[in-house]
Amino acid sequence: MADVFDALTSERPYRKAWTVKQAAGLLRDGRGRHFDPACLDAFFASWAEVMAVYATLSRRGGADSLNWRVVSVTRGEDNEFGSGF
DSSP states (O other): OHHHHHHHHSOBTTBOOOOHHHHHHHHHHTBTTTBOHHHHHHHHHTHHHHHHHHHHHHHHTSGGGSOOOOBOTTTOOBOSSOTTO
16 A cells, blocks of 8 residues: 555656545545555554655655565555564
8 A cells, every 4th residue: 555655646757646546536536446454444544644644754855765664554564574474
């Protein structure tokens, strides 16, 4: 979810960035078709944290400016590939 949200809200050479409202709407509209409902629930349950990261990235020039660490939402485990790998 975070990757899709970041891609939509980041400006690209071929298109303008979507607003947060537009990106959240696309995620919600894709529930059960494109996006797993449990993943969406976890993403939106952490909306305050998502917005905090979004604000930080916006000030620093986007996701490419940070080193990401993948964290399993369900178990809270850190590893370089995410959960289930």
